[in-house]
Amino acid sequence: MSTRVPAPLRPLEEIGRGATSVLEYAGGLAILTAESAGFIARLRVRLKETMAQAYFLGFQSTVIVLLTSLFTGMVVSYESAQNAVSYGVSNLVGGAVAFTTARELGPMLSAVVVAGRAGAAIAAELGSMVVTEQIEALEALGLSPIRMLVVPRLVAMIVMMPILTILADVIAIVGGGYLAHTLAGIPYDTFVESIRTYSDFSDFWKGLIKAGLFGALIVIVGCYQGLSTRGGAAGVGRSTTGAVVLAIILIFVTNFMMSLILFR
Amino acid sequence: MNFARIENVTLRFGEKLVLQHCTLDVQARAITCLIGLSGAGKSTILRLLNGLRTPESGRVIVKSTDLAHLKERDLVAFRQKIGFSFQFAALFDSLTVFDNVALPLRETTTMTEPEIRKVVEATLESVGLENVGERMPSELSGGMLKRVGFARAVVNNPELVLYDEPTTGLDPIITHVLTDTIKRLRRQLNGTAVVVSHDLDSIYAMADYVAMLFEGAIIEYGTVDEIRRSANPIVQQFLQGSEVGPIPL
Numbered sequence: 001m002s003t004r005v006p007a008p009l010r011p012l013e014e015i016g017r018g019a020t021s022v023l024e025y026a027g028g029l030a031i032l033t034a035e036s037a038g039f040i041a042r043l044r045v046r047l048k049e050t051m052a053q054a055y056f057l058g059f060q061s062t063v064i065v066l067l068t069s070l071f072t073g074m075v076v077s078y079e080s081a082q083n084a085v086s087y088g089v090s091n092l093v094g095g096a097v098a099f100t101t102a103r104e105l106g107p108m109l110s111a112v113v114v115a116g117r118a119g120a121a122i123a124a125e126l127g128s129m130v131v132t133e134q135i136e137a138l139e140a141l142g143l144s145p146i147r148m149l150v151v152p153r154l155v156a157m158i159v160m161m162p163i164l165t166i167l168a169d170v171i172a173i174v175g176g177g178y179l180a181h182t183l184a185g186i187p188y189d190t191f192v193e194s195i196r197t198y199s200d201f202s203d204f205w206k207g208l209i210k211a212g213l214f215g216a217l218i219v220i221v222g223c224y225q226g227l228s229t230r231g232g233a234a235g236v237g238r239s240t241t242g243a244v245v246l247a248i249i250l251i252f253v254t255n256f257m258m259s260l261i262l263f264r
Numbered sequence: 265m266n267f268a269r270i271e272n273v274t275l276r277f278g279e280k281l282v283l284q285h286c287t288l289d290v291q292a293r294a295i296t297c298l299i300g301l302s303g304a305g306k307s308t309i310l311r312l313l314n315g316l317r318t319p320e321s322g323r324v325i326v327k328s329t330d331l332a333h334l335k336e337r338d339l340v341a342f343r344q345k346i347g348f349s350f351q352f353a354a355l356f357d358s359l360t361v362f363d364n365v366a367l368p369l370r371e372t373t374t375m376t377e378p379e380i381r382k383v384v385e386a387t388l389e390s391v392g393l394e395n396v397g398e399r400m401p402s403e404l405s406g407g408m409l410k411r412v413g414f415a416r417a418v419v420n421n422p423e424l425v426l427y428d429e430p431t432t433g434l435d436p437i438i439t440h441v442l443t444d445t446i447k448r449l450r451r452q453l454n455g456t457a458v459v460v461s462h463d464l465d466s467i468y469a470m471a472d473y474v475a476m477l478f479e480g481a482i483i484e485y486g487t488v489d490e491i492r493r494s495a496n497p498i499v500q501q502f503l504q505g506s507e508v509g510p511i512p513l
Contacts, residue, residue, distance in 0.1 A: 133354035140314055141368045141416075142344035148371075 032150065032224050039151045049152040057118040057153060058160025064117060065110045065164045066171050072105055073097060073172025074179040081184035094191035095198025097176035102203040103263065106169040108255050111214035115247040119222040122153060123243035126226025127236035150223045154216060161215030162208040169204065206262040214251050221247040267292035267424060267456040268313055273322030275308060282308050284480035295450055295457045297467045300477035306460040310426040313458060314346040315339045344372050347417030347425035351432060353409040355401040362397035365415045387415045391445055407438035411445065418449050427459040431466050439463060443470050464503065
């Protein structure tokens with residue numbers, strides 16, 4: 001039975017409802033993650049499907065990841081090279097580009113781009129499967145939708161995101177080096193020496209840890225949004241938009257927290 | 265003999281009361297058809313019978329097992345013994361017809377691929393579909409989709425098959441074919457079937473028992489003849505499709 005809340009208390013009621021929804025959502029994500037991890041721990045992973053998802057979600061995202069990383073690397077290099085040359089510290093440019101790319105831009109930009117492409121695709125596909133009763137059909141056959149659908153995507157993205165990030169790091173640094181050389185006249189040797197001096201290998205592998213985590217985040221949010229779809233085609237649209245927006249926000253928040261933990 | 269029993273079940277979706285102290289017996293080795301108004305909760309009863317829904321109160325007993333008290337893992341295993349044919353077939357659109365039918369065998373049995381091929385081909389043949397295995401669901405007609413759905417539901421020889429509106433939206437010839445298919449499959453499996461349908465001709469042709477659901481409860485149950493002779497004015501209004509009577513429009 002619903003109780004009518006007096007008008008002055010309605011904002012409080014709304015806040016309460018909002019808080020409950022956020023907690024419910026967070027709980028849902030946590031349960032989905034835990035159940036998926038359970039299947040992975042018991043090695044109940046469908047390899048063929050995982051390979052197919054690695055190809056679709058990961059390999060097919062390569063071009064957009066490379067393009068965004070190339071131009072971002074070139075912009076960072078261009079901006080820093082101009083200032084560095086005017087201050088006479090052009091030997092810092094390579095290090096600056098490599099440092100920012102490996103720690104932040106490589107993993108985060110790749111994740112944002114992949115969230116836009118793969119996160120949306122996951123939510124739309126699973127959402128469509130919900131509204132056409134395909135998810136219920138899996139359950140009726142005694143098959144777990146989490147094992148059948150979530151786990152292959154999760155494993156694929158945890159593997160593919162670091163690989164995409166390695167490619168993103170390389171192309172951003174190469175592009176940065178090229179631009180520093182052609183527009184600011186910084187020699188390639190100086191650029192490479194700067195990378196060696198001012199960045200550390202740990203910057204790269206810690207960036208890859210972030211990338212793996214972002215990959216998992218994109219899949220869990222996309223799958224959860226898709227699996228909670230209600231209300232036909234409009235619901236699929238809402239799930240898809242929600243998956244992308246939420247994944248991107250969570251990527252930024254997680255990136256901040258991971259930077260605090262990994263680079264202190 | 266009862267194969268399954270829904271006993272005093274109450275279930276609501278949010279504020280909406282769908283079933284209220286609902287009791288239904290499903291006779292073994294027979295076809296029980298569920299009739300009732302749209303939105304009356306017929307499909308919900310099918311989902312209760314394979315544990316896809318849990319009652320708020322009451323019991324759902326299938327083969328002496330109370331589904332409400334099964335752990336999720338046991339329930340998943342239990343569902344593998346129950347076939348479910350969905351209203352819109354619910355075929356996996358990224359898989360071929362063959363792979364759709366083969367999926368339960370690949371995932372829940374230790375059969376080899378040649379054995380699976382043999383069983384799937386035989387099952388597709390038994391529903392009147394040959395040489396469509398390599399086609400995608402999007403390439404099939406409505407009647408063919410339903411039959412692939414039947415094939416997937418019965419491929420692992422379930423003891424109970426649940427059909428949700430198997431003939432809705434199909435022409436009379438295909439309706440006749442599907443009705444015959446349901447009867448034939450029940451005989452082949454020597455099992456039990458529950459069919460939700462609005463198609464009275466089809467129900468009269470296949471049902472051993474008919475149950476009418478109204479306002480959350482079974483208000484009439486019996487053989488086809490008993491239902492047709494029912495003195496209940498709600499049943500009579502429904503069977504005659506009349507606007508005049510006690511059913512609120």
